[in-house]
Amino acid sequence: MKKVTLALMAITIVIILGxxxxxxxxxxxxxxxxxxxxxxxxxxxxxxxxxxxxYSEAAEDDSLIVNGFVIKDNTGILTSIATxxxxxxxxxxxxxxxxxxxxxxxxxEPTLENVINDTYDLxxxxxxxxxxxxxxxxxxxxxxxxxxIAFLGTIDGADIISDKGAVSLDSSQLWDDIKADYSICxxxxxxxxxxxxxxxSIEKIAKALTEAFAPKCGDFxxxxxxxxxxxxxxxxxxxxxxxxxxxxxxxxxxxxKDTEVGANDTQGQLAxxxxxxxxxxxxDLANVTAIDLKNIYSxxxxxxxxxxx
Amino acid sequence: xxxxNKFSTKFAxxxxxxxxxxxxxxxxxFFLISTVISASFILIIIVFISMKxxxxxxxxxxxxxxxxxxxxxxxxxxxxxxxxxxxxYSVGFIIINTLYxxxxxxxxxxxxxxxxxxxxxxxxxxxxxEFLRTxxxxxxxxxxxxxxxxxxxVILVFVYNFADVLGIQSKGGNSVMATxxxxxxxxxxxxxxxxxxxxxxxxxxxxxxxLALGASKTQTNFKVILASAKSGIFAxxxxxxxxxxxxxxxxxxxxxxxxxxxxxxFFETTSTLTSTMLEGLKETTGIDYDIRFSVxxxxxxxxxxxxxxxxxxKKKVGNVDVK
Numbered sequence: 326m327k328k329v330t331l332a333l334m335a336i337t338i339v340i341i342l343g344x345x346x347x348x349x350x351x352x353x354x355x356x357x358x359x360x361x362x363x364x365x366x367x368x369x370x371x372x373x374x375x376x377x378x379x380y381s382e383a384a385e386d387d388s389l390i391v392n393g394f395v396i397k398d399n400t401g402i403l404t405s406i407a408t409x410x411x412x413x414x415x416x417x418x419x420x421x422x423x424x425x426x427x428x429x430x431x432x433x434e435p436t437l438e439n440v441i442n443d444t445y446d447l448x449x450x451x452x453x454x455x456x457x458x459x460x461x462x463x464x465x466x467x468x469x470x471x472x473x474i475a476f477l478g479t480i481d482g483a484d485i486i487s488d489k490g491a492v493s494l495d496s497s498q499l500w501d502d503i504k505a506d507y508s509i510c511x512x513x514x515x516x517x518x519x520x521x522x523x524x525x526s527i528e529k530i531a532k533a534l535t536e537a538f539a540p541k542c543g544d545f546x547x548x549x550x551x552x553x554x555x556x557x558x559x560x561x562x563x564x565x566x567x568x569x570x571x572x573x574x575x576x577x578x579x580x581x582k583d584t585e586v587g588a589n590d591t592q593g594q595l596a597x598x599x600x601x602x603x604x605x606x607x608x609d610l611a612n613v614t615a616i617d618l619k620n621i622y623s624x625x626x627x628x629x630x631x632x633x634x
Numbered sequence: 635x636x637x638x639n640k641f642s643t644k645f646a647x648x649x650x651x652x653x654x655x656x657x658x659x660x661x662x663x664f665f666l667i668s669t670v671i672s673a674s675f676i677l678i679i680i681v682f683i684s685m686k687x688x689x690x691x692x693x694x695x696x697x698x699x700x701x702x703x704x705x706x707x708x709x710x711x712x713x714x715x716x717x718x719x720x721x722x723y724s725v726g727f728i729i730i731n732t733l734y735x736x737x738x739x740x741x742x743x744x745x746x747x748x749x750x751x752x753x754x755x756x757x758x759x760x761x762x763x764e765f766l767r768t769x770x771x772x773x774x775x776x777x778x779x780x781x782x783x784x785x786x787x788v789i790l791v792f793v794y795n796f797a798d799v800l801g802i803q804s805k806g807g808n809s810v811m812a813t814x815x816x817x818x819x820x821x822x823x824x825x826x827x828x829x830x831x832x833x834x835x836x837x838x839x840x841x842x843x844x845l846a847l848g849a850s851k852t853q854t855n856f857k858v859i860l861a862s863a864k865s866g867i868f869a870x871x872x873x874x875x876x877x878x879x880x881x882x883x884x885x886x887x888x889x890x891x892x893x894x895x896x897x898x899x900f901f902e903t904t905s906t907l908t909s910t911m912l913e914g915l916k917e918t919t920g921i922d923y924d925i926r927f928s929v930x931x932x933x934x935x936x937x938x939x940x941x942x943x944x945x946x947x948k949k950k951v952g953n954v955d956v957k
Binding site for chain 1: 711712713714715716717718719786787790791794803805806807808887890891892893894902903913914917918922
């Protein structure tokens with residue numbers, strides 16, 4: 326009995342010690358399989374990533390992604406890639422840290438500066454569109470909507486945007502500096518409803534923004550109904566602008582199309598959603614192209630040799 | 635006079651009895667009410683989940699079309715086609731994954747838990763036993779998210795490196811093995827605590843009888859005490875497997891959430907009914923949301939069937955029959 330116990334303990338210890346010190350010696354082997362990590366189909370980051378690598382079909386369809394992929398959340402991908410030498414994943418730029426290697430995309434480093442100066446391309450714009458001048462239900466609604474747009478460009482607005490993981494644009498003014506220009510916000514607006522719609526990827530940011538802004542602007546009532554980017558323009562200036570679903574302010578998580586050009590000064594950008602492809606620190610890969618990533622996620626590249634040229 | 639006295643004592647007795655009976659009735663009603671309340675919650679939950687869960691099968695889900703029940707119960711891909719536009723959901727492989735994982739984790743935690751219980755109840759000195767009992771109780775009360783964090787921080791790395799030593803490339807450790815290890819850890823305290831109580835409650839006379847017949851302590855512990863306590867040990871296994879089947883948070887952090895299967899290989903990603911329900915739950919809408927309630931129905935049925943089967947086996951083997 327004692328001998329058996331001793332033998333069992335010895336085996337366990339050998340296995341545990343062996344497992345703990347296993348990976349140090351060998352280094353990166355390009356003949357190994359690529360392990361693909363992804364977010365689940367309801368994720369906005371996934372939608373942004375897939376559209377960034379020109380593989381939008383896979384945003385909500387798991388069967389288009391290479392067999393044997395691993396589904397994790399943002400943090401889960403980060404910590405898994407820190408362990409998994411042969412993994413590749415993507416996270417929002419805001420969560421990138423030194424435990425993993427953030428890949429250059431089309432030879433551009435993934436940094437905040439490169440996002441804001443528009444050289445880093447694995448990103449999508451968060452745009453807004455408001456109704457045409459004079460086409461709001463009332464003068465008050467128009468004033469509040471315009472005050473909200475002005476709020477987007479303030480440091481207060483930028484803080485909220487960065488807090489939700491997006492990259493805010495440059496801003497220099499506080500809301501307190503410019504609020505004198507928007508006298509409507511001094512009045513009691515608690516009976517006025519402002520309707521927000523469009524992209525559902527922007528919903529969280531938009532809700533956080535209105536939640537912070539409503540108390541600053543006479544407690545107007547924000548109503549959010551986010552149904553997709555194409556409804557952003559359609560329901561403010563497009564075919565549904567006078568329908569039941571009409572909105573005061575719409576959002577689109579992509580550039581506006583040629584068919585979505587509105588009246589002067591009614592459209593603009595509030596933020597960038599930047600995504601970064603990440604690999605293990607020991608990985609030889611440093612730069613990827615959109616085509617590389619598409620090939621990896623669709624399963625055209627199976628081993629690392631395929632991706633590292 | 636005597637008659638009056640007799641009557642009055644009789645009357646007093648009746649009155650006394652009536653008062654006692656009244657209290658009895660009130661207390662009984664009180665018990666009944668609490669039972670009805672707690673039982674009705676279970677009923678309400680079952681009815682609520684069933685009502686939500688049946689929607690994908692009986693409506694056309696806003697034009698997507700209803701989900702085919704047979705395909706749902708037997709398929710090997712969670713969702714074919716684009717989410718929110720497809721009705722081709724299946725949980726067949728996930729049911730197998732779930733049972734497989736629960737069984738494997740029981741294979742680890744049951745022997746380990748029972749031996750620990752035996753040690754605490756019969757072998758360890760009194761003070762040490764007291765201490766260990768507290769430790770086990772503490773372990774049982776650790777919330778599952780903590781086990782999940784431990785799993786994703788430590789067990790995933792361990793499994794990844796372990797697979798590497800064996801020459802297998804695992805997916806960052808997200809695997810059947812990691813899930814089984816986490817679940818074993820989680821079910822271990824439950825199994826230990828209940829087994830320990832049942833081992834302690836084995837009659838001293840049986841133990842002394844065995845020792846008097848010349849059996850050693852070890853022989854007595856394994857052949858007499860464990861055999862006598864097997865009903866309680868089985869009960870602990872039932873509770874343990876219930877926890878393993880129902881655990882969501884910790885599992886979804888280490889399973890890798892495979893979308894097709896079933897997965898039998900130790901180092902491949904897997905998914906359970908609960909991790910599938912949890913994934914994206916807070917973000918999703920429409921059929922993709924409702925279908926999670928359908929998975930919930932399947933989970934409840936699986937747990938119920940497992941319990942019924944295990945209870946049947948328990949009845950078969952559970953009598954104190956010392957050989």
